[in-house]
Amino acid sequence: MIETLQNLSLGFSVALAPPVLFYAFVGCVIGTLVGVLPGVGPLAGISLLLPATFGLDATNAIVMLAGIYYGAMYGGSTTSILMRIPGEAASVMTCIDGYAMARKGRAGAALAIAASGSFMAGTVSVVALMLMAPPLASFALRFGPPEYVALLLLGLLVLAYMSGGSMLKSLAMAVLGLLLGMIGIDQMSGYFRYAYGVVELGDGIGVVPLAVGLFGLAEVFATAGQETPPKVLTPRLRELLPSRREWRDSVMPIGRGTVLGFLIGIIPGSAHIIASFVSYAVERRLSRHPEEFGQGAVAGVAGPESANNAATSGAFVPMLALGVPSGPIPAVMLAAMMVHGVSPGPLLIKQSPELFWGFIASMYVGNVMLLMLNLPMVGLFVQVLRIPYALLYPAIIMFCILGVYAVNGSVVDVWITLVMGVLGYLLRKLGFETAPIVLGAILAPMIEMALRQSLAMSDGQYAIFFTRPIAATLLGVGAALVLLSLRPWITRRLDWRARVALAEKGDLP
Amino acid sequence: MLTTDRIAGGALALLAVLVLVESSRTLPLGSLRSPGPAFVPAALALTLLIFGVAIVALGARAPRIAAVGWGEARHAVVIIAVCAFAALALDRLGYRLTMLLALLFLVRVVERKGTLVALAFAAGMAFGSYFLFDTFLRVPLPRGPFGI
Numbered sequence: 008m009i010e011t012l013q014n015l016s017l018g019f020s021v022a023l024a025p026p027v028l029f030y031a032f033v034g035c036v037i038g039t040l041v042g043v044l045p046g047v048g049p050l051a052g053i054s055l056l057l058p059a060t061f062g063l064d065a066t067n068a069i070v071m072l073a074g075i076y077y078g079a080m081y082g083g084s085t086t087s088i089l090m091r092i093p094g095e096a097a098s099v100m101t102c103i104d105g106y107a108m109a110r111k112g113r114a115g116a117a118l119a120i121a122a123s124g125s126f127m128a129g130t131v132s133v134v135a136l137m138l139m140a141p142p143l144a145s146f147a148l149r150f151g152p153p154e155y156v157a158l159l160l161l162g163l164l165v166l167a168y169m170s171g172g173s174m175l176k177s178l179a180m181a182v183l184g185l186l187l188g189m190i191g192i193d194q195m196s197g198y199f200r201y202a203y204g205v206v207e208l209g210d211g212i213g214v215v216p217l218a219v220g221l222f223g224l225a226e227v228f229a230t231a232g233q234e235t236p237p238k239v240l241t242p243r244l245r246e247l248l249p250s251r252r253e254w255r256d257s258v259m260p261i262g263r264g265t266v267l268g269f270l271i272g273i274i275p276g277s278a279h280i281i282a283s284f285v286s287y288a289v290e291r292r293l294s295r296h297p298e299e300f301g302q303g304a305v306a307g308v309a310g311p312e313s314a315n316n317a318a319t320s321g322a323f324v325p326m327l328a329l330g331v332p333s334g335p336i337p338a339v340m341l342a343a344m345m346v347h348g349v350s351p352g353p354l355l356i357k358q359s360p361e362l363f364w365g366f367i368a369s370m371y372v373g374n375v376m377l378l379m380l381n382l383p384m385v386g387l388f389v390q391v392l393r394i395p396y397a398l399l400y401p402a403i404i405m406f407c408i409l410g411v412y413a414v415n416g417s418v419v420d421v422w423i424t425l426v427m428g429v430l431g432y433l434l435r436k437l438g439f440e441t442a443p444i445v446l447g448a449i450l451a452p453m454i455e456m457a458l459r460q461s462l463a464m465s466d467g468q469y470a471i472f473f474t475r476p477i478a479a480t481l482l483g484v485g486a487a488l489v490l491l492s493l494r495p496w497i498t499r500r501l502d503w504r505a506r507v508a509l510a511e512k513g514d515l516p
Numbered sequence: 517m518l519t520t521d522r523i524a525g526g527a528l529a530l531l532a533v534l535v536l537v538e539s540s541r542t543l544p545l546g547s548l549r550s551p552g553p554a555f556v557p558a559a560l561a562l563t564l565l566i567f568g569v570a571i572v573a574l575g576a577r578a579p580r581i582a583a584v585g586w587g588e589a590r591h592a593v594v595i596i597a598v599c600a601f602a603a604l605a606l607d608r609l610g611y612r613l614t615m616l617l618a619l620l621f622l623v624r625v626v627e628r629k630g631t632l633v634a635l636a637f638a639a640g641m642a643f644g645s646y647f648l649f650d651t652f653l654r655v656p657l658p659r660g661p662f663g664i
Contacts, residue, residue, distance in 0.1 A: 062654050175574070176521075179528055179567035186535060186560050193553035198543055200553060201535075224599070228592040397627035398637055401619050404595065405641055408602050409611070413655045421603040429596060436584055437520040455556045467549025 011137065018364030022372050027070055030063065031369050034071035035376045038078015042098075043086055043388050044399070049079035050445075051223035053339050054215045055406050057346065058413030065347035066362050070369040072343050076336060077129060077319045077370070081377045084121040084312050085385060089114060098315070100287040104300060104307030111303050116249035120257045120305060121312040122381045128265040128313035129374040132320035135269050136327075137367050140356070143328035147353040150329075152460035153471050157481035158331060159454045164485040165274055166334065166443055167492075174492035177443050180434075184447020185454070187212055194452065195459055207419035214342040216411050216420045217448055218335060220427025221441040223407045228432040231400045249305075257309035260290050264313030271314070272321020274333065286314035320370065327351050327363065335445040342449070346414075520584060521575030529568030535561035594626055610660025611650070615642035 021027060041052035053075050060068035083098035088105035101121065108117040150158070163185075167177035190201045191211030202208040249257070267289065268282040290310040291300045300307050323340075325333045330352030332338035344351050349362060356363045381388075411424045431441050465471035473479050539545070539554040539561065546552025598618050605614040616638050624634035650657040 058655050059649065059653050175567060175570055176524075179525075179564060179571060182560055182564045182567060183528065183531075186531075186557060186564065189557040189560065196544075196553045198553040200543060200557065201538065228595060229588060231588065231591050231595055397629060398623065400595075401622040401627075401637075402641055404599065404622070405615055405619060405645060408599065408606070408615075409645055409649060409657070412606060412611075413649065413657065416656060416658075418603055418606050421599075421606065425596065425599045425603060428599070432592060434524070436586070437524040438578065439524060458556065459551055462549065462551065467547075469548075 011141075014360060014364045015137065015368060017361060018366070018368030019371075021066060021361050021365030022070070022368035026067055027365065027369060028372065030067040030071040031074045031373050032376055034074020035078040035373055035380055038075035038080075039082035039085075039377070039380060039388055040078075040391060041075060042079035042082020042084075043391055048222060048226075049076050050218050050336050050339060051226070051407075052079055053336065053343070054218040055223065055410035057215055057339070057343050058410055060343070061346070061413075065344070065349050065359075066365050068347050069340075069344060069349070069362065069366055070373075072340060073366065073370065074373050074376075076340070077316065077373060078377060080316050080319050081122065081125050081381050082388065083315075084125070084308075085118065085381070085388060088117045088121065088308070098283070098312075100283040100311040101308055103287075104302075104304045107301065107303035108305075108308065113249075113253075113303065116253050116305075117308050118385055119249050119382060120253065120309050122378055124257065124261040124264065124309045124313040125316040125381075126374050126378040127261050128268060128317040129320065129377070130371060131265045132269040132272070132317040133367060133370045133374070136320045136324055136370075139273075140324055140328040140363075143324065144353040144356050147329045149477065150353075151475075152457040152464065153475050153478040154481070155331075155457040156454060156461055157472060157478040157485075158329070159450050159457065161481045161485045162331060162333065163443070163447060163450065164488050166446055168488045174489075176439055180439055180441065181443035181447040184444035184449075185451040186447075187217070187444065188448040188451020189455070191452075194456055205419060207415070207417050211452065212423055212448060213414060213420060214339055214445070214449055215414050216423040217427055218339055218445055219407050219411050220424040221431035221444060222335075223403065224424060224428025225431025225435055225441070227400050227403055227407075228428060229435055231396070253305050256305040260286070260306040260310035261313045263289060263293075264310040265317045268314030268317030269321040272318030272333075273324045282314040282318040283311035286310040327355060327366075328353065330355075332446065332449065335442045338446055338449040517576065518581045519575045519578040520581055521578035522572050523581055525568045525571030525573075525575055527568075528571065529565050532561045532565035532568055536565070591626070595622070598622055598626075607658050608660065610664050611657040612642050612646050613660045613664055615645070 022031070037056065038049070038052065041049060053072050056072070056075060060071060063071070084101050084105065087098040087101040088109050091102045091106040105117045105121065108114065163181045164178075167174050167181055188211065190208055192198070192209050193200055199209065264282075264286040267286050271282040271285060287300075287307060287310060290304075290306040291297050294300065294304065294306055296304070322333050322337045325331050326337040326341055330341070330350065332341045341351055349355070349359060407424065408421055411420045412418065414420060434441055461471055462469075471478075472482060536558060539558045543554035543557075544552040545554045545558060598621060602614050602618045605617070609617070619638035619641055620634055623629045623637055624631060629637075646657060649655045
């Protein structure tokens with residue numbers, strides 16, 4: 008414990024340095040804007056701004072990108088409460104009771120509860136991240152190639168299971184992503200695969216063009232041409248204080264949302280969305296007045312908002328400790344760290360303690376900044392929504408092209424983004440999730456390399472995956488998930504995954 | 517009956533077949549014990565083929581393709597064309613000129629805003645973002661004729 012506190016003080020000495028504070032602030036502001044704007048989620052936001060961090064040192068860059076990530080989680084609640092438009096997918100559940108509170112004239116209180124719940128959840132979950140990541144990293148030092156194959160396969164299976172709707176369709180998308188990840192030079196043999204003479208494809212399809220295309224451009228293609236957003240309710244500063252009863256009603260949901268969100272965040276998948284959904288369901292079940300849900304229940308705002316922010320920190324646990332991203336957003340963060348010469352994984356804490364602990368400490372600082380930013384300046388942030396979409400989407404397209412081009416200075420990346428944008432648009436229209444594609448493409452080279460190394464170790468015997476206890480356990484859990492996903496077919500009842508899918512589509516309960 | 521799942525499943529199966537053909541044509545497959553560069557892609561393509569066929573087989577209850585709203589499709593096609601123009605022109609005309617033309621077209625022609633508004637917006641965004649990224653953040657962006 009004393010060692011952890013010493014490390015944390017090292018982290019604060021990094022995080023409180025003026026340049027780091029500045030970039031954390033910039034990240035929080037941009038993240039909040041990204042969260043407020045419908046159509047620009049944290050994934051596209053981080054991908055687009057990655058090139059802007061090239062000139063920064065690794066700590067400043069990572070702190071700024073992390074600020075965008077949790078800033079977007081805060082900002083997403085604002086439009087949910089004031090307009091019933093979720094700024095990002097995780098805020099879907101906040102729309103229900105947050106908007107109902109706003110219609111009753113309690114918009115300020117709903118915003119304050121969402122912000123303080125997010126702050127509490129963010130702070131507590133960073134403590135948990137700080138305590139969990141180092142022991143997990145020590146454990147991961149026992150992992151060899153077979154364990155990594157099993158872990159990465161489990162990650163994809165969990166992502167497919169956790170995604171709302173059909174596991175078959177999610178798995179198909181993950182396999183499509185894995186196939187896209189096969190493009191480029193084979194690391195073991197040096198063969199060019201599926202590059203067709205395009206030299207730029209030698210390094211494979213980059214995560215930034217993939218993510219920006221599937222999430223940024225696809226969103227613009229699907230939403231451009233829509234009517235101007237509805238009128239925005241802007242509460243005054245003095246209306247922001249919740250009543251004593253509202254505070255009392257929010258305490259327990261914030262606590263439960265924090266624990267649930269953090270635990271769900273560690274598991275691969277669309278953690279924020281699932282965390283907020285599960286939290287809402289739990290609060291409604293535990294409430295003495297379940298009939299208030301949907302009519303402006305405080306717990307319906309406090310729980311989901313806390314859960315989705317806690318999930319943000321939870322998602323960093325496997326990324327920092329194992330070097331394995333648990334979803335598309337941590338995957339882009341991982342790519343960003345690699346661009347800056349930092350390799351997350353079991354050795355990160357030992358090799359770059361100032362970066363690891365600086366990053367942890369910056370999350371505390373970021374949470375305080377977001378609380379100070381979000382409450383008094385909420386009126387300012389929602390003004391962004393007054394920009395006509397006819398001007399907003401051309402600007403988003405420009406930033407998509409700029410961001411993608413700037414990573415490698417290559418027009419090929421812009422073409423890849425465009426192709427991915429069209430693919431993402433079509434898949435969206437056909438009801439397919441695109442998040443597994445991104446994770447699959449990122450994990451593909453790691454899985455293939457670990458698989459072939461494992462076979463080289465075992466002289467071609469596949470039994471190596473079943474005779475090593477850790478690998479066998481991980482594969483066993485994966486097999487159990489596949490079996491679990493078949494349960495609704497047998498019982499012919501909607502399971503919680505189907506209900507998440509309905510909530511995401513807007514058919515809210 | 518054509519449903520969304522059947523169309524998507526069919527497309528995935530077709531892609532899988534293409535990958536299988538290409539893998540066997542251009543790359544060594546290796547063996548089960550010692551996989552070559554085509555082994556994992558071929559295994560993945562086979563898996564995708566199975567999933568694609570399963571999605572087609574189970575896709576009868578998915579929404580019919582005609583029921584999917586395509587109201588924004590025309591708008592989307594124009595935007596895709598503008599993005600393609602930007603990709604083609606970026607290295608030839610340079611960042612500022614390409615973005616100026618692309619934004620001007622989108623705001624003036626597609627969104628039918630006034631000429632002055634469109635011009636001010638396009639010029640402000642194109643030159644402003646160039647200044648922010650290239651000059652201020654030192655991210656090199658392409659220049660076109662006359663160094664613009």
